[in-house]
Amino acid sequence: MSGNPQLRFLLRATLLLVALLALWGVLLLDPLRAGLRAFTAVAIWLIPGDGSVAEATIEPNGDWSLRLPVPAAVARQAPVQTMFGRVSSEAAPVKVRSLKLVVEGKYPVLFTAGLPFFWALILASGWTWQRGRMLLKGSSVLLALAAASLLFYILRTAIKNLHLVASAPANFVLTCGEYFVVNVVPYLAPLLLALYLDRELRARVFTWQLEDADPTGPTRSRKKKVRQLR
Numbered sequence: 001m002s003g004n005p006q007l008r009f010l011l012r013a014t015l016l017l018v019a020l021l022a023l024w025g026v027l028l029l030d031p032l033r034a035g036l037r038a039f040t041a042v043a044i045w046l047i048p049g050d051g052s053v054a055e056a057t058i059e060p061n062g063d064w065s066l067r068l069p070v071p072a073a074v075a076r077q078a079p080v081q082t083m084f085g086r087v088s089s090e091a092a093p094v095k096v097r098s099l100k101l102v103v104e105g106k107y108p109v110l111f112t113a114g115l116p117f118f119w120a121l122i123l124a125s126g127w128t129w130q131r132g133r134m135l136l137k138g139s140s141v142l143l144a145l146a147a148a149s150l151l152f153y154i155l156r157t158a159i160k161n162l163h164l165v166a167s168a169p170a171n172f173v174l175t176c177g178e179y180f181v182v183n184v185v186p187y188l189a190p191l192l193l194a195l196y197l198d199r200e201l202r203a204r205v206f207t208w209q210l211e212d213a214d215p216t217g218p219t220r221s222r223k224k225k226v227r228q229l230r
Contacts, residue, residue, distance in 0.1 A: 009204055013124035020116035032112045032143075033058060039147050040154065044068050049075075053098040062105030068158055070096045079163040101157055110186050111146035118142060118190035125200050134197045138190075145189055149181045 041056040049069030057065045074080060075096035084094045122134050156178050195202050 006204060009124055013120050016123055017116060017120035020119050024113075024116045028115075029109065029112070032115075032146075033108055035143075036108050036112070036147060036150055037064070040064075040066070040150060043151050044154075047071065050097050058105070062109075064103040064105060064108065066101040066103060066154060068099045068101060068154075070099050070162075074162070074164070077164065079165065083163060099158055099162065101154065101161065103154060103157065107153055107182070108146075108150055110182070111149045112143075114142055114146075114186050114190035115139060118194055121190065121194040121201060122198060125198070125204075131198075138193050138197055141193060142189065145185060149185060152177060152181050 037056050037058055041054065044056055044066065045051045045054040047054070047069045048071040051069055053067055053069055055065070055067040059065055070080070076093065078089075080096060081094055084096050086092075086094045118138050119135060122131055122138065125131070156174055159174065195205065
């Protein structure tokens with residue numbers, strides 16, 4: 001393994017990932033969730049409707065309790081009226097101000113879980129100030145993705161709970177978006193972002209060996225082969 005830079009890199013990345021996952025889970029997860037909760041509260045308040053009912057709290061079991069304002073145009077739709085107790089079209093419309101949602105706590109955690117993976121990939125090649133800048137840029141992008149993913153998931157859940165009927169193309173886009181937000185982006189985004197930011201990492205992934213790491217390496221190998229033939 002001492003002569004294989006790829007194996008050494010994988011070993012360093014694995015050890016770093018274990019350590020950074022522990023750091024993320026013990027020290028960083030609660031502040032990250034608090035930041036996402038604050039962002040979510042502001043985003044919910046901006047939804048058209050009665051912003052005074054907007055609320056985002058984290059329950060003791062980790063689930064998120066949300067109260068979203070319901071826009072008047074949405075509140076007037078038949079599925080929403082039926083859901084809130086209107087028995088017939090002749091009955092008086094029901095005044096709908098808000099919708100309460102419960103989001104499982106695993107989803108906000110999932111949306112931030114790519115951070116330690118990204119950090120491990122960047123730091124496995126060693127520390128430099130340039131890598132420090134990569135960490136800041138990449139972490140900012142991943143945090144923005146986490147906030148956007150959480151907001152999309154909340155809105156998608158609200159649409160399903162209100163039984164709003166979308167057109168077939170819109171429903172297809174929403175379903176695909178939910179799948180990617182939950183099953184693709186948290187796992188693929190850290191890798192793609194690390195490859196985009198780190199040229200050396202791209203070389204490690206897409207070539208068997210960094211040509212610039214040891215320029216005399218291939219020469220030594222050829223000399224050994226010549227001596228063996230002699």
